[in-house]
Amino acid sequence: xxxxVAKKKLGLKDKYKLMTRDxxxxxxxxxxxxxxxxxxxxxxxxxDWDKWEDPFRLTMDAYWKYQAEKxxxxxxxxxxxxxxxxxxxLTDARYLSxxxxxxxxxxxxEYAAHRGFARVGREFPGVGPQVACQMxxxxxxxxxxxxxxxxxxxxxxxxxxHAFADQRxxxxxxxxxxSFFDDSMSAGPFEFMIAIGFSFEYVLTNLLFVPFMSGAAxxxxxxxxxxxxxxxxxxxxxxxxxxxxxxxxxEQDPDNLPIVQNWIDKWFWRGFRVLGLVSTMMDYMLPKxxxxxxxxxxxxxxxxxxxxxxxxARYGIKPPRGWDDAEKAIDHMSHQFMLGLYQWSFxxxxxxxxxxxxxMDWLAGKYPHTFDKYYRPRWKHIKxxxxxxxxxxxxxxxxxxxxCQLPSVFxxxxxxxxxxxxxTVYKGEKYxxxxxGCQHIFENEPEKYIQAWLPMPQLFQxxxxxxxxxxxxxxxxxxxxxxxxxxxxxxxxxxxxxRGLATTNQ
Amino acid sequence: MxxxxxxxxxxxxxxxxxxxxxxxxxxxxxDHHLLFASPFLLCLPPETPFRExxxxxxxxxxxxxxDAAAIDWQRVEWLKSNQPWTPDFDxxxxxxxxxxxxxxxxxxxxxxxxxAA
Numbered sequence: 001x002x003x004x005v006a007k008k009k010l011g012l013k014d015k016y017k018l019m020t021r022d023x024x025x026x027x028x029x030x031x032x033x034x035x036x037x038x039x040x041x042x043x044x045x046x047x048d049w050d051k052w053e054d055p056f057r058l059t060m061d062a063y064w065k066y067q068a069e070k071x072x073x074x075x076x077x078x079x080x081x082x083x084x085x086x087x088x089x090l091t092d093a094r095y096l097s098x099x100x101x102x103x104x105x106x107x108x109x110e111y112a113a114h115r116g117f118a119r120v121g122r123e124f125p126g127v128g129p130q131v132a133c134q135m136x137x138x139x140x141x142x143x144x145x146x147x148x149x150x151x152x153x154x155x156x157x158x159x160x161x162h163a164f165a166d167q168r169x170x171x172x173x174x175x176x177x178x179s180f181f182d183d184s185m186s187a188g189p190f191e192f193m194i195a196i197g198f199s200f201e202y203v204l205t206n207l208l209f210v211p212f213m214s215g216a217a218x219x220x221x222x223x224x225x226x227x228x229x230x231x232x233x234x235x236x237x238x239x240x241x242x243x244x245x246x247x248x249x250x251e252q253d254p255d256n257l258p259i260v261q262n263w264i265d266k267w268f269w270r271g272f273r274v275l276g277l278v279s280t281m282m283d284y285m286l287p288k289x290x291x292x293x294x295x296x297x298x299x300x301x302x303x304x305x306x307x308x309x310x311x312x313a314r315y316g317i318k319p320p321r322g323w324d325d326a327e328k329a330i331d332h333m334s335h336q337f338m339l340g341l342y343q344w345s346f347x348x349x350x351x352x353x354x355x356x357x358x359x360m361d362w363l364a365g366k367y368p369h370t371f372d373k374y375y376r377p378r379w380k381h382i383k384x385x386x387x388x389x390x391x392x393x394x395x396x397x398x399x400x401x402x403x404c405q406l407p408s409v410f411x412x413x414x415x416x417x418x419x420x421x422x423x424t425v426y427k428g429e430k431y432x433x434x435x436x437g438c439q440h441i442f443e444n445e446p447e448k449y450i451q452a453w454l455p456m457p458q459l460f461q462x463x464x465x466x467x468x469x470x471x472x473x474x475x476x477x478x479x480x481x482x483x484x485x486x487x488x489x490x491x492x493x494x495x496x497x498x499r500g501l502a503t504t505n506q
Numbered sequence: 507m508x509x510x511x512x513x514x515x516x517x518x519x520x521x522x523x524x525x526x527x528x529x530x531x532x533x534x535x536x537d538h539h540l541l542f543a544s545p546f547l548l549c550l551p552p553e554t555p556f557r558e559x560x561x562x563x564x565x566x567x568x569x570x571x572x573d574a575a576a577i578d579w580q581r582v583e584w585l586k587s588n589q590p591w592t593p594d595f596d597x598x599x600x601x602x603x604x605x606x607x608x609x610x611x612x613x614x615x616x617x618x619x620x621x622a623a
Contacts, residue, residue, distance in 0.1 A: 038512070394543065396563075423609060432607065
């Protein structure tokens with residue numbers, strides 16, 4: 001080492017230089033193409049990696065210190081939550097359905113994001129993005145861990161939390177989020193960064209985290225609020241990274257624009273479909289609601305997203321191509337999802353329910369043009385069936401979309417009374433889709449999506465071959481405990497009994 | 507290019523008909539009847555007579571809809587792959603040209619109890 005050590009304590013600027021940019025070197029035994037083999041096939045051209053501006057001049061030693069401090073605070077509060085019977089402070093145990101969906105579908109997504117960022121940190125030749133991706137990879141695994149730890153306390157008292165890892169792999173509705181991350185991880189490094197770093201973290205994450213954390217606070221779930229706060233400063237960093245990535249790519253070469261635009265179109269639509277479940281959580285699953293999905297979309301989608309795409313217009317970027325179809329779906333999707341979840345609740349590891357009259361009046365107020373006209377008649381009929389002792393269960397199973405893997409619950413953008421039917425034939429095989437957006441994504445890369453593991457068709461193949469009981473065992477779903485209507489469930493009985501002990505003399 | 511890849515990449519479709527042990531998938535949906543949240547997925551042998559599909563699994567699944575009893579199957583309008591189509595009730599799915607993962611739709615003009623605005 002011939003490096004001269006001039007001062008004992010380094011200035012911020014020197015420290016930053018030594019602990020990021022200075023960590024790189026010019027290879028001499030192998031060519032750069034051999035070291036970074038995935039840099040060219042996506043068509044993105046980067047001429048000068050040194051032009052990368054680190055959006056936050058954070059070095060690994062400082063990162064470590066900050067994160068350790070956050071961990072200490074987080075676990076102190078989680079301990080207090082457990083010791084103070086935090087599981088009884090909820091507004092109502094119906095709230096837990098939102099949490100169960102989060103644990104089964106979204107927390108594993110954090111882990112997938114960890115794997116993705118660890119990989120792209122290795123693939124990029126620039127030291128700046130290497131360090132930034134490494135930090136984000138560690139953030140993401142920390143988020144998966146803190147979420148699992150925060151929710152594990154509920155597993156001691158309530159059903160549906162016990163097998164989230166099996167359900168992440170096998171149950172039908174989680175394949176939506178799983179395929180989303182698998183799609184991004186099996187793409188090239190640049191597409192991954194636009195998919196997760198930009199589209200998910202920057203454009204859509206506020207629609208997930210803000211309502212989710214506010215919903216937790218409104219409904220007395222301190223454990224979730226705590227992991228939300230612990231992740232918040234990380235999320236701010238991730239959003240900054242996402243924006244830096246897209247600007248860097250677009251500034252490097254004009255040929256990059258159409259490729260990036262295509263990815264934005266694709267990942268906006270995929271993200272919009274994944275986050276559709278949030279609409280149901282906001283409108284139906286929170287006993288004490290924060291705002292409607294429509295109101296959240298107006299703030300985080302229309303206002304914030306609109307401003308972002310105005311800002312990116314100077315690079316030639318246009319709003320995503322599915323934007324108008326998304327807007328048309330906003331006043332329908334939460335109702336379409338919840339009606340589906342209710343009729344298929346024999347196969348979900350969370351509870352759903354028929355909204356009360358008061359809830360339906362709230363929905364009619366928030367959705368004055370759609371709820372009473374299209375959705376209240378269906379709920380009233382479903383209520384009638386339940387009151388007659390023949391609750392509605394749809395054993396027909398669902399047609400899943402080949403791309404987003406959601407049941408095709410969506411209607412034509414301009415006709416809310418008609419299911420959207422789209423299909424295509426590729427190499428003699430037929431494929432069904434929920435929307436133009438999903439069909440378009442498939443047709444760009446059919447060889448990728450024909451491999452989709454669609455849970456409903458899988459149920460009729462080995463090893464299950466159509467046996468619903470065997471399927472329940474295989475997905476670790478305890479029939480009569482984890483699934484079905486909230487009314488009459490163990491969760492409901494236990495919550496009311498335990499809360500009764502605290503609030504009455506019985 | 508059918509997939510972005512560093513070299514030629516040929517995939518195997520996951521849901522080929524061979525995986526269903528002699529059966530096939532058929533999707534069926536009833537236009538403007540959205541009590542059923544999504545088209546039904548049925549798994550049947552291709553030798554199943556069309557009449558049996560209608561009177562058997564499909565008929566059972568439709569029961570919760572208040573219009574179910576009023577369906578006149580002789581007057582139902584059918585679509586296959588979104589094109590008008592007339593089934594032969596006595597012929598099998600295969601003889602009717604209903605392939606693996608085909609989507610059938612049917613319409614019952616005048617019946618719309620839950621859709622009447």
